[in-house]
Amino acid sequence: MSEEMIPLEKTRTSTFTTQMKRSFIIAKKDLKIYYNKPPVLIQGIFFPIILFIAMTVGRNVQPLYLISGLMAMTIFLTSTSIGPIVFPWESMRRTFERLITCPISIKTILLGSVWSSFIYGILFSLIPLILGMIFLSMELTISLAIVILGIIMAGFAFACFGLILSVPSTDTPGNTMIFTILIKFPLIFISPLFMAISSSPLAFISPLTYFIDIVNVGLGDISVFGSFGILLDAGILLAFGFGFLYLSFALHGKTLEKRFRG
Amino acid sequence: MNAIVVENLSKQYTLPKRSKGGGMGTKKTQNTQGNVQAVDSIGFKVKKGEIFGFLGPNGAGKTTTIRMMTGVLKPTAGKIKIFGLDAWKNQIAVKQVIGNVPEMANTYLSFSGWQNLMFIGELYGVSKEERIKRAENLLKRFDLYEKRDVKTKKYSKGMQQRLLLCMALMSNPKILFLDEPTSGLDVQSAKIIKQIIREYNERGVTIFLTTHDMEVANELCHRIAIINHGKIISLDTPDNIKRLIQEHQAIDIYFTNGVKRQDIEKLPTVKEVQEIKNGFRVIIENIHDSICELVEFIKESNATIKNLNTHEPKLEEAFLKIIERGSKNE
Ligand SMILES: Nc1ncnc2c1ncn2[C@@H]1O[C@H](COP(=O)(O)OP(=O)(O)OP(=O)(O)O)[C@@H](O)[C@H]1O
Numbered sequence: 001m002s003e004e005m006i007p008l009e010k011t012r013t014s015t016f017t018t019q020m021k022r023s024f025i026i027a028k029k030d031l032k033i034y035y036n037k038p039p040v041l042i043q044g045i046f047f048p049i050i051l052f053i054a055m056t057v058g059r060n061v062q063p064l065y066l067i068s069g070l071m072a073m074t075i076f077l078t079s080t081s082i083g084p085i086v087f088p089w090e091s092m093r094r095t096f097e098r099l100i101t102c103p104i105s106i107k108t109i110l111l112g113s114v115w116s117s118f119i120y121g122i123l124f125s126l127i128p129l130i131l132g133m134i135f136l137s138m139e140l141t142i143s144l145a146i147v148i149l150g151i152i153m154a155g156f157a158f159a160c161f162g163l164i165l166s167v168p169s170t171d172t173p174g175n176t177m178i179f180t181i182l183i184k185f186p187l188i189f190i191s192p193l194f195m196a197i198s199s200s201p202l203a204f205i206s207p208l209t210y211f212i213d214i215v216n217v218g219l220g221d222i223s224v225f226g227s228f229g230i231l232l233d234a235g236i237l238l239a240f241g242f243g244f245l246y247l248s249f250a251l252h253g254k255t256l257e258k259r260f261r262g
Numbered sequence: 263m264n265a266i267v268v269e270n271l272s273k274q275y276t277l278p279k280r281s282k283g284g285g286m287g288t289k290k291t292q293n294t295q296g297n298v299q300a301v302d303s304i305g306f307k308v309k310k311g312e313i314f315g316f317l318g319p320n321g322a323g324k325t326t327t328i329r330m331m332t333g334v335l336k337p338t339a340g341k342i343k344i345f346g347l348d349a350w351k352n353q354i355a356v357k358q359v360i361g362n363v364p365e366m367a368n369t370y371l372s373f374s375g376w377q378n379l380m381f382i383g384e385l386y387g388v389s390k391e392e393r394i395k396r397a398e399n400l401l402k403r404f405d406l407y408e409k410r411d412v413k414t415k416k417y418s419k420g421m422q423q424r425l426l427l428c429m430a431l432m433s434n435p436k437i438l439f440l441d442e443p444t445s446g447l448d449v450q451s452a453k454i455i456k457q458i459i460r461e462y463n464e465r466g467v468t469i470f471l472t473t474h475d476m477e478v479a480n481e482l483c484h485r486i487a488i489i490n491h492g493k494i495i496s497l498d499t500p501d502n503i504k505r506l507i508q509e510h511q512a513i514d515i516y517f518t519n520g521v522k523r524q525d526i527e528k529l530p531t532v533k534e535v536q537e538i539k540n541g542f543r544v545i546i547e548n549i550h551d552s553i554c555e556l557v558e559f560i561k562e563s564n565a566t567i568k569n570l571n572t573h574e575p576k577l578e579e580a581f582l583k584i585i586e587r588g589s590k591n592e
């Protein structure tokens with residue numbers, strides 16, 4: 001008995017551009033479905049506000065560091081709020097198997113989470129920027145292009161970072177929440193938020209530091225890395241982003257099987 | 263022509279250290295390393311245009327097999343060809359031509375029925391115009407059109423399952439994989455789903471389904487593979503599977519006055535007598551011979567029959583018998 005063959009080239013479906021296009025379709029779905037889920041709202045909106053209040057009230061913070069700190073915290077927390085819950089949430093709700101049997105690879109789904117987290121993070125980090133431009137424009141000289149460069153680089157890096165946070169827990173968004181807090185809060189606390197970037201070596205582990213540096217420059221300060229500092233910052237953020245992305249591709253490929261039980 | 267060719271297919275799950283040796287119902291299939299041998303070198307071919315059924319008790323390996331065919335899980339050994347393409351290595355191309363309704367799956371609850379279909383259609387690269395046309399037709403055919411703009415969290419289980427089938431059909435697949443498509447559904451939904459399976463099959467769609475429901479398998483499938491402990495123990499048409507246990511026919515017989523079990527057991531064509539409420543179940547090989555013999559016996563012993571039923575072998579019984587026999591031979 002013969003087999004009917006499907007010529008591979010005819011399906012044109014595994015190409016880079018088709019998969020890229022499909023990752024945007026997934027991003028659209030992620031945004032529509034997850035923007036108002038409790039874990040996303042708590043981590044993306046509630047935490048930045050609470051932390052902002054806790055870290056600034058009663059302290060005499062310079063307007064510049066107030067804005068850069070708030071932006072850093074917001075973009076970090078919001079752009080890492082959707083990515084980690086997509087996989088566990090879809091496993092829990094039993095939509096994941098249907099999704100992964102669409103003509104896409106797991107990388108496409110992960111990229112979709114990156115884009116949705118990226119957009120969500122950017123939208124929210126614009127709020128402190130706009131507030132700063134309205135209320136503190138007298139005290140700051142803002143170079144919007146530099147700030148936006150920083151937002152884009154950091155949004156990408158943090159969105160990719162978020163994917164790694166959903167590796168350990170397979171189908172319990174609650175566990176993922178706890179795990180992400182355990183990782184994210186220490187990172188925030190070692191970052192130079194609401195202050196000048198000191199030479200504390202610990203701060204340079206945190207990707208937030210490089211974003212803060214860019215925004216500081218964009219708001220009229222100078223970079224701690226000297227005259228071409230912001231290029232270095234952008235480069236490091238990009239490297240962080242691709243590093244995290246690569247790592248998440250590898251790790252999620254391994255844990256995938258555990259998401260399909262019974 | 264073959265739509266699916268499976269050869270020497272095996273799947274072993276590696277258990278995390280903590281749960282090794284434990285777990286529900288996994289003991290039997292665990293090998294010495296504590297791994298679960300969910301599928302154990304099976305092979306079969308599904309013809310193009312066929313409805314092929316996979317039957318087996320809980321934990322037999324049905325879902326694992328489907329997941330390997332749909333590119334979700336990587337086989338530990340062996341290969342699966344779907345229209346000549348490797349189900350794992352060419353998974354994206356394979357996924358493009360198949361439709362899938364996974365076991366106990368859900369739609370996106372915060373999307374409406376319509377939004378779910380648009381999302382899926384878009385992922386398969388169906389043009390917008392075509393998506394709208396197909397979604398309208400499918401929703402009407404599945405009796406969901408009125409509820410198309412309602413979020414699916416308001417759908418009943420049967421409606422969810424119908425929508426999942428619509429989603430699987432949005433891309434006009436050549437093969438449809440259905441894991442327990444009618445289990446736990448209301449009669450109406452199960453009926454629509456069965457009708458539509460037949461309808462799409464008549465249009466040339468190959469169908470691979472698993473089910474616990476013997477009637478579904480009997481009604482729908484051209485061929486059935488019975489799987490237990492990860493092995494295929496029988497592969498045949500529903501009729502032939504029934505015939506396999508033809509020797510296990512029975513007559514239920516009820517008397518008004520005391521007939522002793524031992525007396526019936528003595529009759530030559532009787533294989534076994536079981537006591538049932540107010541009567542006996544007589545296991546026989548041939549209905550005609552045994553009834554003649556029973557009538558003879560009744561005349562001689564002056565007994566009076568209250569009631570007599572013959573017992574057609576149901577596919578369900580065939581299934582249980584074959585599984586029993588399979589596990590004895592293991
Ligand atoms: N992700 C997994 N990790 C470890 N073991 C698994 C996993 N999925 C299934 N198993 C085990 O593999 C075996 C086969 O499971 P499978 O789900 O394929 O059976 P099934 O025939 O679909 O059963 P059911 O009728 O209950 O759906 C079972 O022993 C099950 O416990």
Ligand SMILES: [Mg+2]
Pocket residue numbers: 262324325326365441
């Ligand atoms: Mg199953």
